[in-house]
Amino acid sequence: MTKLIKWFVTVVLTIIAFNVNAADSDILLGPGDVLRISVFEQPDLSLEVRVSESGTITYPLIGEVKVGGETPAAAERKIASMLESGGFLKNPHVNIIVAQLQSQQVSVLGQINRPGRYPIEGLRTLADVLATAGGLAPDAGDFITLIRTQDGSTSRQVIDLPKMLRAGDLSENVNIAAGDIIYVEKYPxxxxxxxxxxxxxxxxxxxxxxxxxxxxxxxxxxxxxxxxxxxxxxxxxxxxxxxxxxxxxxxxxxxxxxxxxxxx
Missing domain, CATH: 3.10.560.10 (Outer membrane lipoprotein wza domain like)
Structure with a gap:
C-alpha cells in the first residue's frame, strides 16, 4: 500500500466512523458492565454497580434485577416499574449511565496505531472500529483478517481494504460484533x-x-x-x-x- 493510498484509507475510515446513525447508539448490557443508577429526587437510591456474570444487579428495595441483554433505556423502565409496582415510589424517573462497558468489546491487533480492546456501542462497522483504534500503522498491509466465533463455530474472513475502498463497494465493511478479533496484517x-x-x-x-x-x-x-x-x-x-x-x-x-x- 503506497503512502498516498494509506493516507486515503485513513481519511475514509475516519469519515465513515463519524457517520453512525444515532438510532443505533443503544448498547446491550452484559456481564462486567458498570452502571451508575440514579432516581430523580431520591439520592439514597443512587449507586454504582457492576453487572454480574448472570446478567443481574442488586438494587435497593427491589433486590435482584435482570439487566443483561437489555438496553440502558429498557433497564431504566424495568427498575422504575419494579419500584412502582412494589409500592416504594410513584412514577419514579430512573436514569442509567454506563460507566464502563466491559461486555461488548472487540480486539484490534496487528499493525494498528492503537491496538487493544474497544467497546462496541450500538452498530459499528469494520471501518468504524479501525478508525477508533487510530487507523492503520505505517507498516500495515492491504489485508485485514476478521475472526468471529458464533454458536461455538469460529470463522475467518480476509478483507482487502484498499480494494474495497477504491471500488467504493462497502459490502465487506461488515458489522462488528462483541468478541470479534480484527487483525491487520503487516505488509509483505x-x-x-x-x-x-x-x-x-x-x-x-x-x-x-x-x-x-x-x-x-x-x-x-x-x-x-x-x-x-x-x-x-x-x-x-x-x-x-x-x-x-x-x-x-x-x-x-x-x-x-x-x-x-x-x-x-
Missing part, C-alpha cells in the same frame, strides 16, 4: 541483491512484476544483466528453489531476487 516484503543500484528489502505491492521490482531497486548496475535474473523462493515444503525469472513474472512474498553480473 521481497529482497533484491546482486548487480542493482539499491540492494535491500522492499515492500511488496500486489501483482508486482519482476521488472517493477528491479525498478524499485534502482535498476541494474553498469555490470548487471537482465538475461540471467534468478528468484530464490521457498516452496510449500519449506525448501528453497532457484528459479529463472522473466520480466512479467509475479513476485511473491519473501522472494529473493538476484541479478547476476554480465559476462560480456
Amino acid at each position: 516484503k521481497f529482497y533484491i541483491y546482486g548487480e542493482v543500484q539499491r540492494a535491500s528489502q522492499y515492500r511488496l505491492e500486489q501483482n508486482m512484476t519482476v521488472l517493477q521490482a528491479l525498478s524499485i531497486g534502482g535498476g541494474l548496475s553498469p555490470r548487471g544483466t537482465e538475461r540471467d535474473v534468478k528468484i530464490k523462493r521457498r516452496n510449500v515444503k519449506g525448501v528453497i528453489e532457484v528459479l529463472s525469472a522473466k520480466h512479467d513474472d509475479i513476485v511473491q512474498p519473501d522472494d529473493v531476487i538476484y541479478v547476476r553480473e554480465s559476462l560480456f
